[in-house]
Amino acid sequence: xxxxxxxxxxxxxxxxxxxxxxxxxxxxxxxxxxxxxxxxxxxxxxxxxxxxxxxxxxxxxxxxxxxxxxxxxxxxxxxxxxxxxxxxxxxxxxxxxxxxxxxxxxxxxxxxxxxxxxxxxxxxxxxxxxxxxxxxxxxxxxxxxxxxxxxxxxxxxxxxxxxxxxxxxxxxxxxxxxxxxxxxxxxxxxxxxxxxxxxxxxxxxxxxxxxxxxxxxxxxxxxxxxxxxxxxxxxxxxxxxxxxxxxxxxxxxxxxxxxxxxxxxxxxxxxxxxxxxxx
Amino acid sequence: xxxxxxxxxxxxxxxxxxxxxxxxxxxxxxxxxxxxxxxxxxxxxxxxxxxxxxxxxxxxxxxxxxxxxxxxxxxxxxxxxxxxxxxxxxxxxxxxxxxxxxxxxxxxxxxxxxxxxxxxxxxxxxxxxxxxxxxxxxxxxxxxxxxxxxxxxxxxxxxxxxxxxxxxxxxxxxxxxxxxxx
Numbered sequence: 001x002x003x004x005x006x007x008x009x010x011x012x013x014x015x016x017x018x019x020x021x022x023x024x025x026x027x028x029x030x031x032x033x034x035x036x037x038x039x040x041x042x043x044x045x046x047x048x049x050x051x052x053x054x055x056x057x058x059x060x061x062x063x064x065x066x067x068x069x070x071x072x073x074x075x076x077x078x079x080x081x082x083x084x085x086x087x088x089x090x091x092x093x094x095x096x097x098x099x100x101x102x103x104x105x106x107x108x109x110x111x112x113x114x115x116x117x118x119x120x121x122x123x124x125x126x127x128x129x130x131x132x133x134x135x136x137x138x139x140x141x142x143x144x145x146x147x148x149x150x151x152x153x154x155x156x157x158x159x160x161x162x163x164x165x166x167x168x169x170x171x172x173x174x175x176x177x178x179x180x181x182x183x184x185x186x187x188x189x190x191x192x193x194x195x196x197x198x199x200x201x202x203x204x205x206x207x208x209x210x211x212x213x214x215x216x217x218x219x220x221x222x223x224x225x226x227x228x229x230x231x232x233x234x235x236x237x238x239x240x241x242x243x244x245x246x247x248x249x250x251x252x253x254x255x256x257x258x259x260x261x262x263x264x265x266x267x268x269x270x271x272x273x274x275x276x277x278x279x
Numbered sequence: 280x281x282x283x284x285x286x287x288x289x290x291x292x293x294x295x296x297x298x299x300x301x302x303x304x305x306x307x308x309x310x311x312x313x314x315x316x317x318x319x320x321x322x323x324x325x326x327x328x329x330x331x332x333x334x335x336x337x338x339x340x341x342x343x344x345x346x347x348x349x350x351x352x353x354x355x356x357x358x359x360x361x362x363x364x365x366x367x368x369x370x371x372x373x374x375x376x377x378x379x380x381x382x383x384x385x386x387x388x389x390x391x392x393x394x395x396x397x398x399x400x401x402x403x404x405x406x407x408x409x410x411x412x413x414x415x416x417x418x419x420x421x422x423x424x425x426x427x428x429x430x431x432x433x434x435x436x437x438x439x440x441x442x443x444x445x446x447x448x449x450x451x452x453x454x455x456x457x458x459x460x461x
Binding site for chain 2: 013014016017023049052053055056059061062063064065068069071072073075079
């Protein structure tokens with residue numbers, strides 16, 4: 001006989017998860033229910049187990065980046081090429097009748113290859129923009145000056161048609177290293193984010209703005225920018241930023257984005273996940 | 280789970296017969312769940328993407344060993360477990376050599392977003408899960424996030440369904456204690 005209550009609780013503890021998921025045989029379930037009626041400690045456990053189960057059920061799945069699919073498609077194409085060494089790999093000229101045309105997977109692979117290549121280029125661009133001192137004539141003139149004139153020069157430099165995208169990335173990346181509230185750099189960076197022709201420059205502007213996130217205009221500007229960006233990399237970066245900065249005002253924009261027919265599925269999924277995190 | 284009528288096993292049988300394009304629908308069905316499973320085990324999204332890719336590489340590499348009578352799901356998760364185990368063995372070495380490189384070339388979002396490599400969904404729950412010992416976390420992830428029944432978990436972990444159930448319940452109690460601590 002289990003007289004002391006503690007040992008009864010201890011014994012029942014192992015049964016409580018099954019009790020909560022209603023998988024106990026009726027006799028045991030009755031025994032647990034009878035004990036629960038008299039034991040606030042075990043009642044609390046049951047309440048917690050139910051809450052935990054609900055939270056586990058509500059947990060959103062993690063979504064991989066599009067790069068995973070791109071890498072997979074690239075790997076698959078490689079393996080297919082290995083399997084059929086007589087088939088053309090790339091440049092080898094072949095007679096049309098010997099060519100195996102695998103219609104849609106190849107088309108997808110090409111698209112994903114393009115996306116993969118663009119990601120590599122962006123990463124390389126940002127990396128070079130940050131790491132290498134070349135292009136130092138522009139950098140000396142515009143980016144290394146400090147304080148108020150910096151933003152004016154930055155704006156002029158960014159507006160200059162002759163400035164290449166990589167120079168603009170460097171300018172943007174170098175901006176906002178140290179700044180105080182009210183810094184006009186923020187406005188210049190927001191303009192760059194919204195209107196620069198190159199997604200890579202826009203991404204660099206995202207990064208620079210993230211460093212200036214204390215400025216209230218950044219939060220506002222990011223939310224507004226969500227509505228107008230069409231490049232998936234920029235869209236995803238913006239979503240990540242508003243989520244990480246917990247900008248609740250972004251929820252309506254995220255909702256719109258999650259329903260936009262022209263957005264990539266991964267962007268819509270990311271927007272949806274973002275809403276889940278913000279509300 | 281599927282939008283076409285072709286079963287996982289039929290698709291994998293075709294892959295085994297060197298029709299590699301049939302791996303594409305399997306990738307579509309499984310890469311999300313596998314990525315999730317691996318992310319919960321490693322707490323690291325970047326690593327999990329690499330490991331998910333490795334799982335699909337191994338599927339191709341070892342396709343001839345696939346028996347069409349065995350459920351594809353069990354086979355592929357067994358492979359994912361092995362990939363994860365291999366990762367753990369390499370982890371210490373990798374850590375020393377790669378962290379710096381990843382930081383430097385980590386790309387678009389840079390260090391500002393490094394905290395986001397680990398999920399920011401349901402933070403408390405995720406943190407509590409991360410504090411569980413890996414075997415307990417794995418069993419909960421399989422049961423709660425991957426839709427594995429106790430029978431399937433038992434097969435994967437090499438124990439009976441009843442033992443899997445008991446382990447899952449213990450893990451849930453352990454998680455409860457962490458989650459509601461303080």
